[in-house]
Amino acid sequence: MAPDAALQKLMEGNGRSASDQLLHPNLTVERREAIVAKQNPFAVIVGCSDSRVPPEIIFDQGLGDLFIVRVAGNVVGPVELDSIEYAAKYLGASLIFVMGHQNCGAVSAVLKGQTAEIEDVANLIAPALEGKKNLSVEAAVKANVVYIVNSLKSLGDQSAVGYLSKAGKLKVVGGYYDLSSGKVLLIK
Numbered sequence: 001m002a003p004d005a006a007l008q009k010l011m012e013g014n015g016r017s018a019s020d021q022l023l024h025p026n027l028t029v030e031r032r033e034a035i036v037a038k039q040n041p042f043a044v045i046v047g048c049s050d051s052r053v054p055p056e057i058i059f060d061q062g063l064g065d066l067f068i069v070r071v072a073g074n075v076v077g078p079v080e081l082d083s084i085e086y087a088a089k090y091l092g093a094s095l096i097f098v099m100g101h102q103n104c105g106a107v108s109a110v111l112k113g114q115t116a117e118i119e120d121v122a123n124l125i126a127p128a129l130e131g132k133k134n135l136s137v138e139a140a141v142k143a144n145v146v147y148i149v150n151s152l153k154s155l156g157d158q159s160a161v162g163y164l165s166k167a168g169k170l171k172v173v174g175g176y177y178d179l180s181s182g183k184v185l186l187i188k
């Protein structure tokens with residue numbers, strides 16, 4: 001699937017989800033059996049572990065559709081990057097969607113300087129907020145997404161994300177999920 005088609009598919013799914021019109025695609029026994037030997041997810045979602053932001057529900061997708069990397073603050077360190085690279089290189093995903101969300105506890109903690117218990121996550125969020133003063137939680141969440149998208153986009157040719165992007169076979173985008181409306185807003 002082309003990157004733009006993958007993005008459209010995600011956003012259409014989010015439209016259904018936000019308007020209470022979930023189709024619950026690809027959850028049949030047939031689908032489950034069809035993907036036993038091989039998966040071919042069309043998108044990678046880099047999302048937060050927060051219980052309110054499950055990508056399959058937010059984007060109304062099913063089994064085998066999304067390759068998901070989920071960690072507090074939707075940060076990308078070496079372990080997360082390995083997963084992303086794998087999906088891009090071997091599974092054919094053509095879109096990497098970095099998704100922050102309203103009221104993210106991990107980003108709030110960094111803003112408040114209360115990071116004693118999430119040091120490693122905080123160390124990955126902090127550079128995104130550096131030099132920015134009096135940020136709201138929403139602005140900080142968005143800055144974190146933009147920072148991660150830019151980091152992924154700046155990967156060089158030694159990285160699958162880098163060379164596939166250059167060849168037009170992969171796109172990296174960022175979004176913000178609004179908890180109350182259920183809508184994902186594209187921000188980058």
Ligand SMILES: [Zn+2]
Nearest residue numbers: 048050104105
């Ligand atoms: Zn969060």
